[in-house]
Amino acid sequence: MMDIVYTIWLRNIKRYLRSKSRIVGSLGMPLFFLLVLGFGLNSIVEIHGSKQGYMDFIVPGIIAMTVMFTSVFSGIQVIWDKQFGFLKETLVAPVSRLEIMLGQTLGGATTAFIQGFIILVISIFIGSAHHTTISGFLIASVFMVLIGLSFTAFGIAIASKMEDMHGFQLIMNFVIFPIFGLSGALFPIDSLPRWLQSLTLVDPLTYGVEGIRYGLAGASVINPFMGFVVMAGFTLATVALGTILFRKTGI
Amino acid sequence: MIEVENLTKKFDDHVAVDNISFTIERGEIFGLLGPNGAGKTTTISMLATLLKPTSGTARVNGFDIMTHEDEVRKSIGIVFQDPSLDEELTAYENMDFHGRLYRIPGNVRQRRIADLLSLVELEDRKNSLVKTFSGGMRRRLEIARALLHEPKVFFLDEPTLGLDPQTRNHIWEYIERLNKEKEITIILTTHYMDEADRLCDRVAIIDRGRIIALDTPEKLKEGIGGDVVTLESRDIKGLYMQLSKSAWVEHIEPHDGFITLTLHNAERHIAEIVRLSATNGIDIDSISIHKPTLEDVFLRLTGRTIRAEEADIRDRMRMMHRLHHGR
Numbered sequence: 409m410m411d412i413v414y415t416i417w418l419r420n421i422k423r424y425l426r427s428k429s430r431i432v433g434s435l436g437m438p439l440f441f442l443l444v445l446g447f448g449l450n451s452i453v454e455i456h457g458s459k460q461g462y463m464d465f466i467v468p469g470i471i472a473m474t475v476m477f478t479s480v481f482s483g484i485q486v487i488w489d490k491q492f493g494f495l496k497e498t499l500v501a502p503v504s505r506l507e508i509m510l511g512q513t514l515g516g517a518t519t520a521f522i523q524g525f526i527i528l529v530i531s532i533f534i535g536s537a538h539h540t541t542i543s544g545f546l547i548a549s550v551f552m553v554l555i556g557l558s559f560t561a562f563g564i565a566i567a568s569k570m571e572d573m574h575g576f577q578l579i580m581n582f583v584i585f586p587i588f589g590l591s592g593a594l595f596p597i598d599s600l601p602r603w604l605q606s607l608t609l610v611d612p613l614t615y616g617v618e619g620i621r622y623g624l625a626g627a628s629v630i631n632p633f634m635g636f637v638v639m640a641g642f643t644l645a646t647v648a649l650g651t652i653l654f655r656k657t658g659i
Numbered sequence: 660m661i662e663v664e665n666l667t668k669k670f671d672d673h674v675a676v677d678n679i680s681f682t683i684e685r686g687e688i689f690g691l692l693g694p695n696g697a698g699k700t701t702t703i704s705m706l707a708t709l710l711k712p713t714s715g716t717a718r719v720n721g722f723d724i725m726t727h728e729d730e731v732r733k734s735i736g737i738v739f740q741d742p743s744l745d746e747e748l749t750a751y752e753n754m755d756f757h758g759r760l761y762r763i764p765g766n767v768r769q770r771r772i773a774d775l776l777s778l779v780e781l782e783d784r785k786n787s788l789v790k791t792f793s794g795g796m797r798r799r800l801e802i803a804r805a806l807l808h809e810p811k812v813f814f815l816d817e818p819t820l821g822l823d824p825q826t827r828n829h830i831w832e833y834i835e836r837l838n839k840e841k842e843i844t845i846i847l848t849t850h851y852m853d854e855a856d857r858l859c860d861r862v863a864i865i866d867r868g869r870i871i872a873l874d875t876p877e878k879l880k881e882g883i884g885g886d887v888v889t890l891e892s893r894d895i896k897g898l899y900m901q902l903s904k905s906a907w908v909e910h911i912e913p914h915d916g917f918i919t920l921t922l923h924n925a926e927r928h929i930a931e932i933v934r935l936s937a938t939n940g941i942d943i944d945s946i947s948i949h950k951p952t953l954e955d956v957f958l959r960l961t962g963r964t965i966r967a968e969e970a971d972i973r974d975r976m977r978m979m980h981r982l983h984h985g986r
């Protein structure tokens with residue numbers, strides 16, 4: 409079981425490490441957000457009831473965003489494997505779909521975690537998260553891993569339902585961006601009007617963002633334990649969904 | 660080695676494979692021939708457990724394809740019609756990935772990879788990324804990869820499509836050698852009829868999902884009955900009227916722009932064909948006589964030609980499709 413999962417994980421990691429342009433390219437947007445929003449709004453935006461500046465506030469949001477987008481993309485990679493024919497090579501081997509799915513999920517989550525970690529390190533260099541404790545970093549990492557796992561599995565679930573990349577824009581605009589936008593990555597959720605607040609509370613990414621925020625800043629609106637339970641549940645649900653849909657995918 | 664019983668595959672309402680049955684013996688080289696869309700790939704996909712049959716059964720190496728998927732998968736190696744390598748990995752890494760998926764222990768894996776890469780003459784390129792490989796090199800690598808777990812049954816779906824004749828010969832040489840040395844049972848499809856003729860112990864001709872003939876190439880060609888004469892002319896109708904009256908013509912069939920005749924001792928009748936058409940004012944653009952080929956068998960049975968050029972064009976269109984819809 410684990411040997412096959414490892415084999416598929418290893419392929420994902422090799423491909424990731426080899427695609428330097430993708431590593432750098434996918435850091436572009438989060439860095440842009442971090443610098444423009446962080447520095448641009450730091451002096452004029454004040455987070456209600458908190459001493460921290462806006463920069464410190466959005467760093468966890470940008471990290472969550474990086475992990476989420478990278479993992480959704482790696483999940484959706486399965487479509488390319490389908491189009492370039494490589495998927496057949498794995499499907500005709502005497503291995504179970506569950507093993508393939510788990511290998512892909514772990515591979516995607518690993519690369520997403522690394523991308524998020526790079527953003528975290530950059531944030532520290534530009535003066536954020538200086539008072540974070542070791543255990544704070546660990547808590548943030550746990551949430552990064554959960555975001556990575558759940559959204560890679562989510563990407564695989566989407567990819568299993570799609571024939572080619574045509575539907576990709578649709579998914580990005582109507583699923584992925586709303587999940588990011590509503591997550592409280594860029595604004596504090598307790599200052600929202602009530603109706604919008606309930607929307608952010610059904611968005612699983614909110615719990616991931618808040619968890620990272622708790623880890624890095626030591627305070628969050630959502631209780632980190634509750635955040636962990638929700639994220640862990642969401643991860644199990646997406647992995648189950650991804651496995652079921654991937655099992656049905658043909659060549 | 661392979662027993663197929665009433666195998667059928669429907670895609671919605673379209674019947675891609677229609678109730679086919681056949682048996683393949685151990686060590687046989689078996690060809691599946693047929694025009695585009697005949698159902699060859701669909702048949703292979705079902706035998707390789709990648710597609711579920713709509714009805715019917717099959718056993719591969721003694722294992723039922725529906726109930727013993729994993730045993731079937733361990734028994735077979737397959738070279739797909741379309742590319743299936745990871746271009747971002749090296750040749751060695753593609754092989755290694757495969758070996759690990761089939762749970763081949765490390766030391767055995769490494770030795771076999773080295774052996775097979777030298778068999779297909781790629782050992783000096785083993786650390787190059789596959790995206791730098793030519794079409795022929797990729798095909799050879801796919802063949803080597805499919806042999807890594809020492810399959811008992813080897814499926815090759817158009818392994819030489821779009822390759823130059825030299826590379827094609829090369830590939831068929833490996834395949835024949837494998838078949839002889841390791842007693843591997845081989846099922847192949849190809850658009851090159853001369854290759855099928857030379858290699859296959861038996862061939863099944865498939866058209867619209869049905870097997871319309873199954874025999875040794877020799878028997879199939881004998882079935883044509885005599886030599887084949889092909890006449891090209893602008894007046895096919897007139898030529899047909901004249902020639903079909905002649906008693907020595909065993910079989911005559913008009914096509915688009917040409918006509919085929921089957922007759923014994925064709926050399927002796929050429930003069931008469933020319934005289935007949937001249938007296939009736941019909942121009943003949945060209946005449947050729949040859950011993951029957953599988954191409955003729957195919958033409959006789961389906962009324963269509965299956966040409967290599969056709970395959971090349973299709974191959975190119977596939978590549979274009981990939982480029983447009985890929986990255």
Ligand SMILES: Nc1ncnc2c1ncn2[C@@H]1O[C@H](COP(=O)(O)OP(=O)(O)OP(=O)(O)O)[C@@H](O)[C@H]1O
Binds near residue numbers: 695698
């Ligand atoms: N996934 C699919 N969904 C719907 N129809 C399909 C599918 N796969 C194949 N078909 C149809 O089934 C028929 C047989 O296709 P198949 O690929 O088996 O033909 P083939 O003999 O391999 O042809 P070729 O020489 O072009 O490779 C075709 O009409 C094709 O359009």
Ligand SMILES: [Mg+2]
Binds near residue numbers: 699700740816
């Ligand atoms: Mg085919």
